[in-house]
Amino acid sequence: MTDAATAEAARRIRVLIVDDQALVRLGFRMVLEAEPDLQVVGEAGDGESATRLAVEAAPDVILMDVRMPGLDGIEATRRIVAATPTARVIILTTFDLDEYAFGGLRAGASGFLLKDVRPSELTQAIRAVAAGDAAVSGRVTRAMLxxxxxxxxxxxxxxxxxxxxxxxxxxxxxxxxxxxxxxxxxxxxxxxxxxxxxxxxxxxxxxxxxxxxxxxxxxxxxxxxxxxxx
Known part of the structure; x- marks a missing residue:
């Protein structure tokens, strides 16, 4: 790999996709791999695997489903935030302002997105969270509170x-x-x-x-x- 290629890879935002449905993971992967500054570093179908991969793959951002077999996304988020302070989690939810999204924020997530989010909104949210911002506005957070x-x-x-x-x-x-x-x-x-x-x-x-x-x-x-x- 050339020096330029190495530098470009280092600048990419590393993303871990967590969802118990393979088709959902594939859809997100296709969107993210079309972006030159985003790199998918792994996939997981349950909270236990997500927690392990968050440590092994060192992602910058984790797209986290909530309802999964075994360890759910909220508890996985709590464990990941404790184990990897630099990783940022975005909760994937079906309903806006639901208790699962709220539980994810309380567990340490930096925001939430609906699963039917537009590709441009998904990539924008990932970049914002990677930069240290939140993927949900203060007003929305307050409304949830x-x-x-x-x-x-x-x-x-x-x-x-x-x-x-x-x-x-x-x-x-x-x-x-x-x-x-x-x-x-x-x-x-x-x-x-x-x-x-x-x-x-x-x-x-x-x-x-x-x-x-x-x-x-x-x-x-x-x-x-x-x-x-x-």
Whole structure:
């Protein structure tokens, strides 16, 4: 392999496809292999195999079905996130805003997609998640939190004896609250009269200080800690 080919392969986003239906996996593979910056590094038909392959194949992004024999996609996501912190999971679901998609986000997934997603939306979501963004907007995440709020601790209940956001500056706390409301970077910039680049910097610091994977989990964190009031 030439140096140029090696460099090109290194830039590709490595994807693992997990679904118990072979035809579904084939369909996703065909879409992804048509993209020069995406590389399918494996397939799995159940959660146990997915967990093992996530460690062996070191994918950047995992497309994860929920309902599978044996270990389901939610528990597989939980194990993968714990074992491979750099891997990002996108839950594949049949119904929008259902409890399986919500369970996947709670387990550590960075978003969810409907199984009948358009090819362009699928590839866009994979690229976004690989870049550290979420594959679902803050507003959708918030809507799910409100819909399934009975699955969460009461808003404002402490997660620890000390204030969990004590590590944030006052401005970062405001940014976190705005994220919890489902606002985009542009909307946060307008609210606080900041540039979007400044907001992006603040968001990055909030995620780093709180050990959150992405905006989806920042929304969940804000909700759980009573920082979602409008």
């Amino acid at each position: 409100e819909l399934f709020s009975d699955r969460l601790p009461a808003a404002g209940s402490p997660k620890a004896a000390n204030d969990p956001v004590r590590v944030l500056t006052p401005r970062e706390r405001e940014i976190l609250q705005a994220i919890g409301e489902g606002l985009s970077n542009g909307e946060i910039a307008q609210r606080f009269y900041l540039t979007e680049s400044t907001v992006k910097t603040h968001v990055g610091r909030v995620l780093a200080k709180l050990g959150l994977r992405d905006r989806v989990h920042a929304v969940i964190f804000a909700y759980e800690n009573g920082l979602n009031a409008r």
